[in-house]
Amino acid sequence: MFTFIASNNPIHHILDKPISGLEHITFFGKPALTVHMASLILAAVVAFIVLRIAAKQIALGHESQGTDRYLTKGRLSQIIEVISIYMRDNVIKPVLGHETSTFLPYLLSLFFFILTCNVLGMIPFADVQNVVGNKAFGLSDAFDWAVFGGTATSNLAVTGGLAIVSFFVIQLHAFKSLGVRGWAHHLTGGAPLYLLPIMLPIEFMGLFIKPAALAIRLFANMVAGHTMLAVLTMFGMIAFEATQSWLMTGSVGLVSTIAAICISFLELFVAFLQAFIFMFLTAVFIGQMSHHGEHEEHVEPTAT
Amino acid sequence: MLPRHWHIESLFDELDKPMKKLVAFTALATLGLMIFDVNTVHAAAEGAEAAASSGGGIGGGLAAGLGAVGAGIGIGRIGGSAVESIARQPEMAGAIGTNMIITAALVEGVALFAVVVGLLGTL
Numbered sequence: 001m002f003t004f005i006a007s008n009n010p011i012h013h014i015l016d017k018p019i020s021g022l023e024h025i026t027f028f029g030k031p032a033l034t035v036h037m038a039s040l041i042l043a044a045v046v047a048f049i050v051l052r053i054a055a056k057q058i059a060l061g062h063e064s065q066g067t068d069r070y071l072t073k074g075r076l077s078q079i080i081e082v083i084s085i086y087m088r089d090n091v092i093k094p095v096l097g098h099e100t101s102t103f104l105p106y107l108l109s110l111f112f113f114i115l116t117c118n119v120l121g122m123i124p125f126a127d128v129q130n131v132v133g134n135k136a137f138g139l140s141d142a143f144d145w146a147v148f149g150g151t152a153t154s155n156l157a158v159t160g161g162l163a164i165v166s167f168f169v170i171q172l173h174a175f176k177s178l179g180v181r182g183w184a185h186h187l188t189g190g191a192p193l194y195l196l197p198i199m200l201p202i203e204f205m206g207l208f209i210k211p212a213a214l215a216i217r218l219f220a221n222m223v224a225g226h227t228m229l230a231v232l233t234m235f236g237m238i239a240f241e242a243t244q245s246w247l248m249t250g251s252v253g254l255v256s257t258i259a260a261i262c263i264s265f266l267e268l269f270v271a272f273l274q275a276f277i278f279m280f281l282t283a284v285f286i287g288q289m290s291h292h293g294e295h296e297e298h299v300e301p302t303a304t
Numbered sequence: 305m306l307p308r309h310w311h312i313e314s315l316f317d318e319l320d321k322p323m324k325k326l327v328a329f330t331a332l333a334t335l336g337l338m339i340f341d342v343n344t345v346h347a348a349a350e351g352a353e354a355a356a357s358s359g360g361g362i363g364g365g366l367a368a369g370l371g372a373v374g375a376g377i378g379i380g381r382i383g384g385s386a387v388e389s390i391a392r393q394p395e396m397a398g399a400i401g402t403n404m405i406i407t408a409a410l411v412e413g414v415a416l417f418a419v420v421v422g423l424l425g426t427l
Contacts, residue, residue: 011427090402194328213413220416223423277409 010230012144013126014154014223020133020145035126036155038148040117047116054080084108091280095287103286106169110162111279114153118222118271121151122264154222156215163215166282171207174289186289210285214278221274225267232260364425371418378411 018031025032057077061069072078092107093100126149133145152158174183187203188196236253243249319327386404390397 194332197332213417216417216420217413220420221413224416224419273405273409277406277413280406 010227010234013230014150014226016150016155017144017146019147020143021147035146035148035150036152036158039120039125039150040152040158042148043113043117043120043152046120047113050076050116051080051112053077080112087111087279091276092283095280095283097287099286099290103169103173103283107279107283110166110282111275114162114218114275114278115272117152117158118275119268121154121222121226122267122271123149125149151222151226153218154226156219159215159219160212162218162278163211166214166278166285167208167211170211170282170285170289173286177290183289210281214281218274218278221270225263225270229260229263229267232256232263360425364422366422367425368419368422371415371422374418375412375415378414379408382407382411 016034016036019033019035019038022033023031053074054077057074058072058081061071063069072081087108088100088104092104096103126144126146129146129149130144133139134143137145139145174186178186187207188199189203191199233256235256236249239252240246240249382404386400390400393400
């Protein structure tokens with residue numbers, strides 16, 4: 001009865017599990033096709049479709065439309081256009097300067113993809129499939145039947161993959177714009193010679209630790225939010241098992257439901273914010289690798 | 305958002321001469337001691353925790369709790385100075401608020417690193 005809400009372990013809903021029915025396909029002993037993978041593919045397809053529709057509606061129309069060709073039709077496209085313009089002018093341009101257009105496709109794709117993954121995780125696909133699948137296939141309540149669902153970015157492998165891609169973008173840009181000698185000089189950070197034994201290892205480790213911090217920040221935010229939601233919904237079950245009285249369970253459940261609703265709003269905010277932070281920090285790291293020769297022209301962010 | 309001049313060289317150059325020698329000596333001594341100490345600490349720790357991880361629960365709780373304390377202090381300071389600067393200059397409320405949210409998310413990220421370490425300790 002309580003497995004739809006939470007199991008007795010709050011992390012159980014968040015950990016990755018193999019796709020039900022395909023557990024036998026393994027890759028070196030571990031399951032090969034998991035629920036988070038299916039959710040990742042779903043998020044990619046959804047993000048691609050939505051952004052493609054938006055791009056077609058934002059793009060310059062045919063000449064026969066006259067001045068209407070500059071308009072963007074459709075509310076979704078207008079939202080995406082407003083968000084993209086805000087990101088480009090107020091967030092990325094002050095950081096990257098004249099290299100904005102080189103990295104804008106990657107950074108905006110990163111933002112919208114992480115946003116789609118995070119928000120899709122807020123929809124309880126996996127829980128609905130647990131209930132429906134268990135009933136349909138006559139399975140015991142302990143087994144959770146699920147094909148897709150769960151937050152893709154609550155998997156360290158997914159966020160690690162995004163961070164690895166960002167790492168390669170940052171390093172390739174550093175090598176292209178600074179050259180190997182300039183990159184090594186950047187590692188010293190302008191320190192005098194006798195500080196180099198400390199500066200070089202720390203800066204070199206920092207090259208790897210900064211993208212790793214990006215990955216862990218996104219992963220921990222998603223896991224922490226969903227764990228808190230699971231714990232809040234567990235309170236009703238704990239009250240029932242402790243008192244066996246429906247009055248206590250009902251009242252505890254009411255309070256915990258209200259708290260879970262408020263935490264869900266917070267989770268939606270965190271979903272947007274963490275996608276934005278990932279993109280913004282990637283932009284900052286890219287900009288750090290190329291700001292030589294521009295010490296005097298510091299662009300102030302526009303205050304709108 | 306990031307400080308313009310953040311070279312160790314410029315901070316170091318502003319010290320006076322005996323202070324520079326002290327800082328350089330301390331830095332090199334710390335590095336040397338770290339390389340020397342790692343082996344002895346590792347052997348002692350392996351001897352002590354021979355059984356299955358007995359302090360996992362306490363360690364995990366302590367990590368997450370201290371991380372929450374740090375996040376509380378940090379975000380409290382960010383919020384306080386943001387509100388103060390909005391009170392000084394109400395027309396900059398938009399930009400200040402945006403920067404506050406970004407900085408709070410970064411500090412919260414650090415607290416969540418501590419939570420991840422706590423999870424690793426308990427599981």
